[in-house]
Amino acid sequence: MEAAARVIARRGVRGLRVEELAAEAGVSTALIYYHFKDRTGILRQTLEFINDRAERYTTERAADAPPLTAREELEQTLLLELQETVEVRENSTAWGELRASAVFDETLREDLARATRVWVQEIAGLLGAVRPMSSAVALAGAAERLTALLEGLSTRWLSGSLPLAHARTLMADAIDAEVTRLGS
Amino acid sequence: MEAAARVIARRGVRGLRVEELAAEAGVSTALIYYHFKDRTGILRQTLEFINDRAERYTTERAADAPPLTAREELEQTLLLELQETVEVRENSTAWGELRASAVFDETLREDLARATRVWVQEIAGLLGAVRPMSSAVALAGAAERLTALLEGLSTRWLSGSLPLAHARTLMADAIDAEVTRLGS
DNA sequence: GTCTATACGAGGATAGAC
DNA sequence: GTCTATCCTCGTATAGAC
Numbered sequence: 334m335e336a337a338a339r340v341i342a343r344r345g346v347r348g349l350r351v352e353e354l355a356a357e358a359g360v361s362t363a364l365i366y367y368h369f370k371d372r373t374g375i376l377r378q379t380l381e382f383i384n385d386r387a388e389r390y391t392t393e394r395a396a397d398a399p400p401l402t403a404r405e406e407l408e409q410t411l412l413l414e415l416q417e418t419v420e421v422r423e424n425s426t427a428w429g430e431l432r433a434s435a436v437f438d439e440t441l442r443e444d445l446a447r448a449t450r451v452w453v454q455e456i457a458g459l460l461g462a463v464r465p466m467s468s469a470v471a472l473a474g475a476a477e478r479l480t481a482l483l484e485g486l487s488t489r490w491l492s493g494s495l496p497l498a499h500a501r502t503l504m505a506d507a508i509d510a511e512v513t514r515l516g517s
Numbered sequence: 518m519e520a521a522a523r524v525i526a527r528r529g530v531r532g533l534r535v536e537e538l539a540a541e542a543g544v545s546t547a548l549i550y551y552h553f554k555d556r557t558g559i560l561r562q563t564l565e566f567i568n569d570r571a572e573r574y575t576t577e578r579a580a581d582a583p584p585l586t587a588r589e590e591l592e593q594t595l596l597l598e599l600q601e602t603v604e605v606r607e608n609s610t611a612w613g614e615l616r617a618s619a620v621f622d623e624t625l626r627e628d629l630a631r632a633t634r635v636w637v638q639e640i641a642g643l644l645g646a647v648r649p650m651s652s653a654v655a656l657a658g659a660a661e662r663l664t665a666l667l668e669g670l671s672t673r674w675l676s677g678s679l680p681l682a683h684a685r686t687l688m689a690d691a692i693d694a695e696v697t698r699l700g701s
Numbered sequence: 702g703t704c705t706a707t708a709c710g711a712g713g714a715t716a717g718a719c
Numbered sequence: 720g721t722c723t724a725t726c727c728t729c730g731t732a733t734a735g736a737c
Contacts, residue, residue: 345531345620347532348531348621350729350730350731351731351732352729352730360702360703360704361703361704362730362731362732363703363704363705363706363733363734364703364704366731366732366733367702367703368702371732372730372731372732426620429617430617430620432672432673432676432678433529433613433614433672433676435676435677435678436529436610436613436614436672436675436676437527437528437529439677442676442677442678445677445678446677446678449678474686474687477679477683477687478666478687478690478691481666481669481679481687482662482665482669483669484669484673485664485665485666485667485668485669485670485672488616488617488620488668488669488672489616489633489668491620492616492619492620492626492629493619493626493629494616494619494626494629494630494633495661495665499661503658503662503665507662510694510698513698514694514697534712534713535712535713536711536712536713544720544721544722545722545723546712546713546714547714547715547716547721547722547723547724548720548721548722550713550714550715551720551721552720555713555714556714
């Protein structure tokens, strides 16, 4: 699964070649087909793997780390997705590909919409901790804008249209704007 | 070019088959290769085509239409990309696909980055007309956020994670937030 | 479980006639 | 400019030995 994540990060969901995956994993293509039903099976299991991994690294904090304020937690959670680490790049790339594929492949839409809903609610919850007096509608709207912006910035970053540092600045400013707006 | 836009909107950049494009245009595959150097050439010219077309439909106004205020022009320009018409859906789909495929294919990055820069500057200009006292840096930042958000919302819309009407509301609210922020 | 070898189909690209 | 016919590479998937 780790090899699959690497290859998808390198070639994309639709650019994944079973032969290349086999080489990356150090096995033969036949063995891949022994373990997975077909190409789609590989994709499906890899995406599950990637989702579990994302859940882990956005939740995890060092045991001796100082407790975060609500505002810090909000910023960390969003800015964690704009980082130059292997795991994050692989996950962001795969997520972007999943999203883009769903435009043409209906089978992925359901899962994606559900995952998006969960994510938006998580961010709305964090926003609510920062601005407890806000209405649920306002929180949901802000969360939808922030997560959609993150997807947009992420794709621009990965496609070479936007330096990572600048993407982070823009994201931080957007968080600031939304929090300010909720507070007014 | 119109046929190419249709096929890309239907299959995606990486799902585009020269054979299908030829059929869509009512010609042979050989004729496609006579007019375009190769598959990449098709893609590159299609990107140019959809940009020109977008430029046209976001700029064009009916001759007898009342003149727009700067704020109205800004809103129209951005919200026009979130509409259920054939041209807009094709353009948004193709743009999203070109953006997504640039993550894995370097050949289009340059063109895409340039087109993005032009678009951001156009929006920054409109924002400047609404808030003339703003600094160039603040205007550029707001324009980058608004255009990146539009890309994010657009992809969510096209992938079935977000109803069009809701996407429009979120976009309008974001414009409102950015304009307010520049004015403060 | 894991390999080598290969069948098979799809699709990009070209040759050459008209 | 436009076509038909075709080459050839690449990628999925399977057969069968160990």
